[in-house]
Amino acid sequence: MSEPEQTPGRQLLQGNEAVVHGALAAGCRFFAGYPITPASEIAEHLSVLLPAVDGTFIQMEDEIASIGAVIGASLAGVKAMTATSGPGFSLMQENLGFACVAEVPCVIVNVMRGGPSTGLPTSPAQGDVQMARWGTHGDHPIVVLAVSSVLDSFSITVKAFNISEKYRVPVILLSDEVVAHTREAVRLPGRDEVKVMDRIRPSMPPDWYRPYEGDNRGVPPMAAFGDGYRHHVTGLIHDEHGYPTQNRKEIEGFHERMAGKIRRGFADIQMTRGFHTRDAEVLVIAYGSVARSALRAVEEARRQGMRAGLLQLITLFPFPRATVTPLLKQCRAVLVPEMNMGQISREVQRVNQCDCRVVKHNRVDGEFITPMEITRVLLKL
Amino acid sequence: MKQQDGWERYEIRFSGSGGQGLITAAVVFAEAVGVYDGRYVCQTQSYGPEARGGKSKAEVVVSDHPIDYPKALELDLLLAMNQAACDAYFYDLKKNGILVVDSTLVEQFPTSRVIAIPFTGIARDEIGRVLVANMVALGAIGLLSGQVNLDNLEKALLARVPKGTEEMNRDALRRGIEEAGKIDLDQLPRSVMNEDEEEYP
Amino acid sequence: MVIPAQTLRHTFLRHNKKFPHVWCPGCGNGIIMAALLRAIYRLDVSKDDIVLASGIGCSGRMPTYLDFNTLHTTHGRALTFATGVKLARPSLNVVAIMGDGDATAIGGNHFIHAARRNLNLTAIIINNSIYGMTGGQYSPTTPFGARSTTSVYGHIEHDFSIAELAVTAGASFVARATVYHAELMDRLIEQAIRKRGFAVVEVISNCHVQYGRRNNLGGAVEMIRRFKEQAVHVDRAEKMSAEELRGKITIGVLTDRELPISTEEYKKVRERARAARGGKV
Numbered sequence: 001m002s003e004p005e006q007t008p009g010r011q012l013l014q015g016n017e018a019v020v021h022g023a024l025a026a027g028c029r030f031f032a033g034y035p036i037t038p039a040s041e042i043a044e045h046l047s048v049l050l051p052a053v054d055g056t057f058i059q060m061e062d063e064i065a066s067i068g069a070v071i072g073a074s075l076a077g078v079k080a081m082t083a084t085s086g087p088g089f090s091l092m093q094e095n096l097g098f099a100c101v102a103e104v105p106c107v108i109v110n111v112m113r114g115g116p117s118t119g120l121p122t123s124p125a126q127g128d129v130q131m132a133r134w135g136t137h138g139d140h141p142i143v144v145l146a147v148s149s150v151l152d153s154f155s156i157t158v159k160a161f162n163i164s165e166k167y168r169v170p171v172i173l174l175s176d177e178v179v180a181h182t183r184e185a186v187r188l189p190g191r192d193e194v195k196v197m198d199r200i201r202p203s204m205p206p207d208w209y210r211p212y213e214g215d216n217r218g219v220p221p222m223a224a225f226g227d228g229y230r231h232h233v234t235g236l237i238h239d240e241h242g243y244p245t246q247n248r249k250e251i252e253g254f255h256e257r258m259a260g261k262i263r264r265g266f267a268d269i270q271m272t273r274g275f276h277t278r279d280a281e282v283l284v285i286a287y288g289s290v291a292r293s294a295l296r297a298v299e300e301a302r303r304q305g306m307r308a309g310l311l312q313l314i315t316l317f318p319f320p321r322a323t324v325t326p327l328l329k330q331c332r333a334v335l336v337p338e339m340n341m342g343q344i345s346r347e348v349q350r351v352n353q354c355d356c357r358v359v360k361h362n363r364v365d366g367e368f369i370t371p372m373e374i375t376r377v378l379l380k381l
Numbered sequence: 382m383k384q385q386d387g388w389e390r391y392e393i394r395f396s397g398s399g400g401q402g403l404i405t406a407a408v409v410f411a412e413a414v415g416v417y418d419g420r421y422v423c424q425t426q427s428y429g430p431e432a433r434g435g436k437s438k439a440e441v442v443v444s445d446h447p448i449d450y451p452k453a454l455e456l457d458l459l460l461a462m463n464q465a466a467c468d469a470y471f472y473d474l475k476k477n478g479i480l481v482v483d484s485t486l487v488e489q490f491p492t493s494r495v496i497a498i499p500f501t502g503i504a505r506d507e508i509g510r511v512l513v514a515n516m517v518a519l520g521a522i523g524l525l526s527g528q529v530n531l532d533n534l535e536k537a538l539l540a541r542v543p544k545g546t547e548e549m550n551r552d553a554l555r556r557g558i559e560e561a562g563k564i565d566l567d568q569l570p571r572s573v574m575n576e577d578e579e580e581y582p
Numbered sequence: 583m584v585i586p587a588q589t590l591r592h593t594f595l596r597h598n599k600k601f602p603h604v605w606c607p608g609c610g611n612g613i614i615m616a617a618l619l620r621a622i623y624r625l626d627v628s629k630d631d632i633v634l635a636s637g638i639g640c641s642g643r644m645p646t647y648l649d650f651n652t653l654h655t656t657h658g659r660a661l662t663f664a665t666g667v668k669l670a671r672p673s674l675n676v677v678a679i680m681g682d683g684d685a686t687a688i689g690g691n692h693f694i695h696a697a698r699r700n701l702n703l704t705a706i707i708i709n710n711s712i713y714g715m716t717g718g719q720y721s722p723t724t725p726f727g728a729r730s731t732t733s734v735y736g737h738i739e740h741d742f743s744i745a746e747l748a749v750t751a752g753a754s755f756v757a758r759a760t761v762y763h764a765e766l767m768d769r770l771i772e773q774a775i776r777k778r779g780f781a782v783v784e785v786i787s788n789c790h791v792q793y794g795r796r797n798n799l800g801g802a803v804e805m806i807r808r809f810k811e812q813a814v815h816v817d818r819a820e821k822m823s824a825e826e827l828r829g830k831i832t833i834g835v836l837t838d839r840e841l842p843i844s845t846e847e848y849k850k851v852r853e854r855a856r857a858a859r860g861g862k863v
Contacts, residue, residue: 010415011409029670030670032665048859051854052852052855056848058669060662062691065695068659068661068666071663072664072665072666072667073670074665074666074670075653076667077670078670094659095659184415184448184451185412185416218713224653225633226630226631226671226673230652233652233653233654244646249547290450292450371449371450
């Protein structure tokens, strides 16, 4: 299988294009999707590039089918992804749960637009954050990442695949209309600069293979269909052999291992970026495109003499409390600007163990939050 | 307090009606600055229904430092290729910003600090295709903004346009640069506002 | 060739799976499973190269018992997962086994598009005219007037023919059998798996527990005997009038045609893409 070549040097790319290059660099060789604004460019570019590297692109009849095909491809041993926006992401929730329970690595990109329902198809929003975590029914492990720039769209997509492979967990990559369509001149890392991780394959003889017996991290080695390790994959709660079970102990063990594998990997999975946080008295917590407005607002507040800082969240779930909680202890107030009614601010409040004041700043009118409006609120804190 | 690194930026908005090729012009400008000149650049544009017909806009933010907020905040340069865009976006200009209008299509100027060049007229009468009015404008903006190496702008343009149209587009670009070269920026009024308004912003 | 049941059991059943299975005594699913195994036995393909995918319902449990690469997906979605498996690893033989509600109600969209797309896949649809596992609610193949737990006053909608739907949607191969015609069924399934293109076998089956009982059709034996009486082979059916065919079940191969297969066509797309991009991405 030929590897994709990165064009050396700088290029002008949209966020959606950078996601495509990140996916290819991470080893993604399968995409199934359905057209939707503002995510369609991802499908369009992959339809051109995947077949050139012996990969496969298919446009399915809907988003339910898209994620179904992605799961099937991943079970057959190929790294796979899909990309969509709110309405399509809603349709994917059922099979997303299957991917969680059957521990099928895959990456789902959700380029967020204004919701609910058909909402505001061409406007930026961040309204799918809690849905990305809790959208599918039942308790389940999942990882949610957010990108804020074209370069992020490349490198965090690589990370998304790596986490997905390493922990056998679906990873939701949240982009938004601003990041997706902004063009920036970037130099993408070359092949040798990109660290790629692949799922652990079983090394034992097929007779010994227990497809759902976790290793010391709680993650079972994964055989591909056709590798000689015939096994059963089901959305039913299953035992170590993959067979449905009603045994109370086995059910409990299943849930414990599911939650445990993410808990043990927490330090590895949580990613944040701090700007001026060391001496900050007032903190802004932001993610996605809003983090860019927030950075400018924090710089402006500093110009005006306020010791402000920014914590940009890249990992939204599992919520990076190990970084957030100490900063809440350090700061007298924290501002959480979001293009929703307050979906991460409730997480901040949840991990707030001191009397740090948590202030929301929300916008759901389809407009991108500006630095000025953040500065205005910030300077009052 | 000293200005923070990354604060200085130059913001351009290309505006007019859908179909005038403003996004293409903005993308070529961004490519020249970002890929060829090697500076930081963010290019954004209006999407959806508002991008068709009436008012279409595309923006380029240029800086020598990483760019945080990717859209324009206060314009250094506004290109207006029709009256509606000129009227709607004029107030986003900095007071010492530059307003560049297509005088073939814009009849009423909101300020006397204006550079009026008949881009569409030049494209139609001299190049022979109305279609390349955007490239005439791009050439003028390349020169007037002072933000891009003009050789690189031409390289970026030739790399983007369809095969067989290179010569026409290059001529259009060069004509725009030439026309803008006749403008003496120092002769313009110093602000887009009149003095009364300046006192009460 | 008669294949001893013991050979099938020892070759294909999962010995470490705790039987008994979940199906009711007399259920047609066992007959269909055995027919599938006879077909696969004759195909002489390694068990490692077979993927059996199912949806939700009584039919959905079949893969659990069988020693292949097995995939028990979500309700109606078996063909979508199967599509991904097949595209990612075209050397695998992928068979989807579904029920009538599974394949043509909740999965109806996937079914017609899988047929239109014409991947090299096999779909076996067990049609027992009812949702059995959930307690006997009406399905897209429940006949007009029939009684179910959600049509106790008589069903007011019309059923459709799964096989004819598959023909119209563009499947390469479409066949029908009933659980009475076990030997015909395994030959049809074998043909379907060998067929290059999307192949559908509809099997008319009995759910005497949820359907027969509510519609005075008797037990398993009576229902299966009725299938025998209703069945008309396609060769004979072609000479019969619509009036004569009312209440009959046409069995045999309904369509067998050569169409471009998208798995094969995609190889050409790859060649074009490589040529267009000169190895660069």
